Amino acid sequence: MKIVEGDLMENEKSKTLMDRIWDFFTSVRLAIVVFAVLSLTSIVGTIIEQGAEPERNIKLLSKFFGDASPTVFRILDSLGFTNMFHSWWFIALLFVFAANLIICSLDRLPRIWNIVKEPIKPLSIDLLNTMPIKREVVLKGKIDNAKGVMESALKRIGFKANIHLQDNGLQIYAEKGRHSRLGVYVTHFSIILILIGAVAGIFFGFNASLNLLEGTTSAVAYMRNGKEIPLGFEIGCNDFETSFYENSDTPRSYKSWLTILENGRPIKINGKEVTEIDVNRPLRYKGITFYQSSYGFSPTKDSLFKFSVASNDGKKQDVQIKFGESFNIPGTNIIGKVADFSPALGIDEAGRLFTYAEMMNNPAVFVEFTENGKSKYNQWILKRYTQTWRVPDGIIEFKDLWGAQYTGLQVRKDPGVWIVYLGSLVMAVGLYAAFFMSHGRIWINLRDDKNGTKITIAASVNKNKAAFEQKINKLVKTITVQ
Amino acid sequence: MDSSQFFGISSIAYILAMVAYIAYLVFRNSTVGIIATTITSVGFISQTIAFFIRGKEFYDIGQMGIMRAIPLTNLYESLIFFVWCLILGYLIIEWKYKNRSFGAFITPIAGMALAFIDISGMDKNIHPLIPALQSNWLLAHVTLSFIAYATFAISFATAIMYLAVTTDNKKSGAYIFWTVTLGIFISILVAMGIDFLTFKIAVRTPEAFIKSYLFKATFRSASGLIVLFSYAASAVFVYLVWRYGYALKKLIGSFSISPDLLDDLTYKNIAIGFPIFTLGGLIFGAIWADQAWGKYWSWDPKETWSLITWFVYAFYLHARFLRGWRGHKIAIVAVIGFVCTIFTYLGVNLLLSGLHAYGGG
Structure with a gap:
């Protein structure tokens, strides 16, 4: 799995531009640089308060830079550090990260794919001798008897036996977890999926908010910059209520009762015209989600x-x-x-x-x-x-x-969120395969011996050798006990 | 008895266990070792009982069912849970590897966390759940995050041990790195202890503590002389750790702990912690935020620091597998990873929000 950097340097002249770009993106050095730059700029982004009033950050900077802080602030501001996570260069860095991830994965995938698509094959005795785990035992009884014992013992540790007849006996071979080798690539792919979902959300969705006084309706929501977003229907707030824990001012729940109206007529959602929402229970309608996010008090003479x-x-x-x-x-x-x-x-x-x-x-x-x-x-x-x-x-x-x-609603449309969720699911599967599964292979030669049947076990695993060795020991124990 | 008494027993037990494990490391007397393990186990059992009692107390106050009665809702409870996971992880390792010497490195982390709870005087009262916290995703998020933090803490301890046993050249970068890191760690802890002794005050919130008391007796004192002296004293201390740190090598070396075992343990803990952190810390956290506020990622300092931590551990894994990094380099990455972990949890809550809070007057 090691990369020999030297290889990249040779034949440099004969390479096409495409090859060079490919090499650039497959280099682990690039990955390291991107990781480091993303991390370091992110640290700055957490210290400088994002999207805050300039005075706040100038005050903060004055702790480190004293009188120079307004100048330092101007420099940081012009470089985009005050809204860094949405700045063009940070997003560009994320794209370089994604490209690096995709190309590095594609570069390595064929080799792994060749292993994954090929099921285990019987091996010659010479090759068996090169395996990292080896055991030998002699079982009493004929080869057919030993074969049965071996098969059920393999089954017990979760391996399905295949049989190959050879000149002086037979070979049982089995494997488990071959596809777990793809775990790393599945995980990488899931990161790409999540990024795609995020981009889809940015381009095809919106994030807005809406304050609705009890008894009023609205057909629009408002972006942070004040821009109106038409919803395509109307939403009304029937009631809002905060409930508190007994004898305290700790809020227990914030609830709004909302109604969706189309052409002035209430629409039933899950059979009800009025939907109760809560902080962790939003209302979804036509791809737009309404979250309970804040509330306020502004009485009128008509209250x-x-x-x-x-x-x-x-x-x-x-x-x-x-x-x-x-x-x-x-x-x-x-x-x-x-x-x-x-x-x-x-x-x-x-x-x-x-x-x-x-x-x-x-x-x-x-x-x-x-x-x-x-x-x-x-x-x-x-x-x-x-x-x-x-x-x-x-x-x-x-x-x-x-x-x-009034109830303060966060109004969001994000068609990418399902891709993000799917990506998360894929990531869970990928991580499980990559860290908690391994590809184990076992070959067992059975040969007639004067005391019974001679059994030679050879095995290999792609990771966590110690645990696999224990499994093989267990296997040996089961067959010798019988 | 209520939960706080059982928590008290476990705190005392872990601090005694720390002393016992260090004594075991120094005297190598197997009786001392058995005592250390016994004390730790008693502390662990007591803490487990406390956890259940607190859950019951919570259940009675909240009246929202079992799923809303798991006491993992604030800094105090989560630190306690972190210590519980850490000790559980340690006991498993001690039992599996039949080796007690890790105890001297892991119990201090538990002791530090518990001491931090007392020094900062953080709020230990049970507060019923505010609406945003009433979510199963949040519960899964917090629980898994702390299991991951505990594995990272163990990997930190084994990585420092690895560096301690494999370096003795005082001029080598790795030696300087681990002695200085350890020196700063202990200096900060001592400074917090001095704050506690000076002010003897229990403040309601960690934020208020940071703002008014943290390091006010030392690094942030009103008197310039004390500030100067504090920095000088910690510099001298770091120097001393650097000067005599190699003694640890002899100590650990005299046990049957090979550097390979330490390296393997560091890796194994990260290999368990990383997927749990990714799923529980990042993904479940994002799902919770999405359900509660309609934003799965908003680049707030907490999220950003989790991502930085994730980058560091992802780097650890890739450097190890793709570039075949072993030895000092990879152990240093593991140490940096845990420093980021601490910052994600405590630094962001305490320092960054504190920074912004008094930045805004």
């Missing part, structure tokens, strides 16, 4: 407070009102008016109430209750705490403030 109001004698009613509007507890003269709201009501050490976050972490409404125009009592009602729902004349369940939150 609706949703309550389920029950009186003490069990009469129940759902109400939806705007800020400042009132509702009635069914069966009574009590009127409740939404007088204040906090998206995240907290209480400080002195017992004062305050709003501790700008998101709906702990939504609370302040309701003023009156009876026949006379003030009766006031109460903060918290969505997350059922004990606050209880008022003297009934139970006011604060269900939601609707139309106040």
Whole structure:
């Protein structure tokens, strides 16, 4: 498998341009240089913050370069280091890497292919003597008996025996894992597949985002640079909700309920008009995928407070009102008016109430209750705490403030992603074959001997010789025990 | 007893085991060797129990089923898991090769990781899973990554041992390389120990620790004199490791460890770790990112450093098979590979994000 560099130097003059290009790309030296340059530039790319405001990186550089940092930044910026992974030269490097990989593989493949396509053949005794693993044993009984024993012993270590009759007895030969020799090439091929998938994604797909307020729809998404991308259909957000672990502000889930509309009509997806999405469960429609990626709070005067109001004698009613509007507890003269709201009501050490976050972490409404125009009592009602729902004349369940939150969706179309996934699968197979399988070959000569049958075992393996030798020892043990 | 007590037992056991293995290496008394193995095994069993208890605690808090109760969700838990894999790998090697002397090189890595947990005072509380982490791909990604990291750690230890037994010329590049690497490693650890002793403070997050405390007692002290002294002291220390490092050769050489065995172990661990890292670290990580955010690769520092690590180990394998590299050159590549691995895991989380965090004020 070693390459002799000297060979490349000879006959240099007689080579065509094509040959020289080929040689350039097959040289291991190129691979090393590409590996090194990719790694070193990548390191720089992780230190310089990518796609950030210039001030941030200048500040960072000033730690190393002091007053010269703006100049250093200008140089790095003009060389593309501030958006390095998308710069032309980095992408060109990746292409050189791919070309190197393809051509190196093609250069070596024929030799390996010749081995892989040829099944094992019987070998002469001279060749058997050159094998790295050899064992000799004498078995009692006739050759036919020994043959049966040998075959079943081979089967036990996973080898299927072939028989070749020869002058003074017979040869059993068997092999396993011949195709595992291709593992390296399968792995290389998978890297190419993944790169193809990535390129397909860049050329035929897009990455955009969309913020949708509850109760609104959109027919476009927006690129990072603000460009509109038409979706070809409409998407609407019915609701968004963050749920939290009990008594904490650690989010448990972010959920959006989405509807796809074509020509203004809702479309059923998996039998449902409304699809619930979650951070690890996106919605796919017509090649476009919507991921839950962020959310926000921007209430309007049209946002609706949703309550389920029950009186003490069990009469129940759902109400939806705007800020400042009132509702009635069914069966009574009590009127409740939404007088204040906090998206995240907290209480400080002195017992004062305050709003501790700008998101709906702990939504609370302040309701003023009156009876026949006379003030009766006031109460903060918290969505997350059922004990606050209880008022003297009934139970006011604060269900939601609707139309106040927006869901932040990542909108992506990537026709290449399946190629990337396929490449990953191929890579798993290739790596398994390359690292955990080996091509083992065994030849066994059986000859009549005065004490029974003389057995000569010869074997070779392309890697992990120690483990294969153990297997052969096991084989010898099984036949001698019988 | 809760999980932290069992973790505590295992931490103490590994640190005692480190001392015992080093004592074994020095005195070559087989009783000491058996004691070392026993202590390690006790630590391992205790850690396994702790892992299950923490899983149970997690299960009770999260209420999301078994698959969401595997405690591998933050820096603390993943480092603990890394140590567990490392010790498991080591015990397998000790049993298979009937040789205890590797223990003196592998238990210090476990000890270092555990000491790092305590020094940095990282958050040990159980936190229920935030939405992005509720994914089976992530679970597979983290588990496999750490198994791979553990194999890389073992290959690092055997590669350093290989360099130690095969070099004694103080002027040779390989000798300088391994003594300086080891010297810097230990210096950094000592500097972190001094931080701990000086500030005696447990901070909530690793980021806050890096920002306010890391090396503040030494290399980043407010006093220029201390900074100067710290650098001078570590330079002297590295010099001493360089000056007397050959003593290790005699020590290891007096055991029946051949350089070939060390080279073979380095290779075998990388050959197991590399495919696991590729599949678990890179591919599963990419699938998770794709499912959660719709981007399977976004060149963020973590991904980029994983790729750099992958390049280094891919280089190791190709150099070995295609160019027939053996000996010092290939062992140096293995050492560099593990340095990149540490950086991928800790450096990116701590240094780069820290760098950017205080870069932005």
